[in-house]
Amino acid sequence: MTQILVATTDGIVEFPDGGHALEGMEVNALAFAGGVRYAIANASMVLRHTLDGWQEVGPVDGQRANCLVASKAGLFVGTSEAHLLKESPAGFVGLDSFESAPGRADWYTPWGGPPDVRSITEDDSGVLYCNVHVGGIQRSDDGGATWTPTIDIHSDVHEVTTAPGTILAATAWGLASSSDGGITWGFDAQGLHATYARAVAVADGVVVMSASRGPRGNASTLYRRPLEMSGSFERCGGELPEWFSDNINTGCLSARGTTVAFGTEEGELYVSKDSGAAFARAAERLPPVRWVEMI
Numbered sequence: 001m002t003q004i005l006v007a008t009t010d011g012i013v014e015f016p017d018g019g020h021a022l023e024g025m026e027v028n029a030l031a032f033a034g035g036v037r038y039a040i041a042n043a044s045m046v047l048r049h050t051l052d053g054w055q056e057v058g059p060v061d062g063q064r065a066n067c068l069v070a071s072k073a074g075l076f077v078g079t080s081e082a083h084l085l086k087e088s089p090a091g092f093v094g095l096d097s098f099e100s101a102p103g104r105a106d107w108y109t110p111w112g113g114p115p116d117v118r119s120i121t122e123d124d125s126g127v128l129y130c131n132v133h134v135g136g137i138q139r140s141d142d143g144g145a146t147w148t149p150t151i152d153i154h155s156d157v158h159e160v161t162t163a164p165g166t167i168l169a170a171t172a173w174g175l176a177s178s179s180d181g182g183i184t185w186g187f188d189a190q191g192l193h194a195t196y197a198r199a200v201a202v203a204d205g206v207v208v209m210s211a212s213r214g215p216r217g218n219a220s221t222l223y224r225r226p227l228e229m230s231g232s233f234e235r236c237g238g239e240l241p242e243w244f245s246d247n248i249n250t251g252c253l254s255a256r257g258t259t260v261a262f263g264t265e266e267g268e269l270y271v272s273k274d275s276g277a278a279f280a281r282a283a284e285r286l287p288p289v290r291w292v293e294m295i
Contacts, residue, residue, distance in 0.1 A: 002259045005030055006269055006283075007039065007291035015261075015269065015282060022047070022054060029251055030293035033070035037295065040065045046077060046092070058091040067119050067251065072126040073143030078117025082107055082132050086144060098130070098138070101147040107135030108153075119250055123162040127181070131160040137169060139182050150182025159250045163202040163227055170197035170250075175209055177230075191233030192223055198247045199262070202227060203255035206275040208236065210248035210262075217247035222262070224276040238278030240270065249290075256294035263289025 004015040007027035013020055022041060031038040037049035038057075043064045046057040063079035075087040076095075084098040107115040118133040128140040129150075136153035137160050140146060151157065156172035169176040174189030174197060189195045194213040201208050205227050212220035221243055222236040246265040253262040260272040260279075267286035270279040 002256050003295050004254070004259075004261045004269070004271070004282075005032075005037070005293045005295065006261075006263050006286065006289055007293070008263075008267070008287035008289055010287040012039065013283075013286060015271075026290065028065065028290050029067045030291045031068050031070050032293055032295045036070065037293075038068055038070055038075065040068060040077070046075070046087075057087060060085065060092055064116075066116055069120040069122055069128070071122040071128060071143070073128070076120055076128070076130075076144065078120050078130065080116050081114040082117055082135060084117055084120075084130060084144070095144055097140075097145055098147060101138050101149070103135070103149045103153065106153060107132055109134055118157075119159045119161075121161050123167075124164060129160045129162065129167060129182070131157045131169070133158060137167070137182060148182075150178070151176060151185050155185075155187070158198045159200055161200055161202065163205075166227065168200050168202065168207060170200040170209055172196050174211070175200065175207065175233075186230065188225075188230045188233070190231040191225070193221075194219065196247075198249050199251070199253035201253045201255035201260065203260045203272075203275040204258045208253065208255060208260050208276040209233075210253060212244075212247050215247070217245060220244040220247050222248060222253075222276065222279075236272070236276045236279060238270075238272065239281050240279050251291040252289055254292040254294045259294065261292050261294065263292050265289065 006013045009026045011022040025041040029040040039047045067078045077085045085092040119131040130138045136151045138147040159170045167178045174195040199210045223233040225232045260276045269283040271282040272279045
């Protein structure tokens with residue numbers, strides 16, 4: 001049975017059994033790999049779930065921890081000010097290779113602050129993709145030793161994920177996709193009411209993506225389309241309201257098999273069993289949701 005882990009401003013709530021862990025902590029991000037759960041708590045420490053429960057892997061000093069990936073090459077954490085850390089025997093250490101990534105001097109934010117690492121993912125072959133906001137997507141074929149830029153940074157990427165043979169990104173220009181490792185990209189916004197996308201996931205060959213009118217989340221909802229059929233977005237249905245007032249955010253949309261789940265700032269959890277065609281509300285009155293992960 002698929003389990004849904006919902007990271008909130010007050011710990012992790014697990015569905016369908018309703019378990020609650022790490023109460024009193026804001027859990028900012030989750031990851032799952034090799035049967036092991038990982039979490040970022042209070043934007044400052046990384047935790048690993050073992051047979052003895054949740055144990056601290058190490059602190060993240062001096063920066064806000066935003067996201068993490070437990071990859072074949074090790075555990076990586078993306079932080080504020082666009083730093084990338086890797087677990088080592090001495091704790092989490094910054095990657096010099098990422099500090100000197102090509103194009104770094106051009107990374108920016110529209111409001112003039114420093115950029116962030118916003119999402120990280122790994123494909124089935126172990127290639128890493130690291131999304132900088134705003135700085136595009138960096139690719140590493142060698143476990144983080146070197147990095148290569150892959151997309152126009154002005155596309156304003158908010159989340160990167162992968163499907164077999166494909167890289168997908170939720171951007172301010174709609175869905176971006178590449179089938180050649182990021183050398184070339186196509187953009188698809190046909191059928192969307194607006195192009196600003198914060199979250200994307202793939203459910204059994206179907207892309208599910210959020211869309212709204214902008215950073216403040218005006219008129220936010222979810223769309224779906226077959227992975228291989230551009231220009232065919234349709235709105236997800238079921239018990240979804242006409243619009244959400246806030247964006248369905250990076251990390252808050254997850255898929256496994258045909259099950260799709262997402263959480264909201266208002267503390268609601270919605271679940272679909274048919275690749276996003278129809279959602280039912282599975283929970284309400286949760287603390288604000290920060291991340292959703294399926295195991």
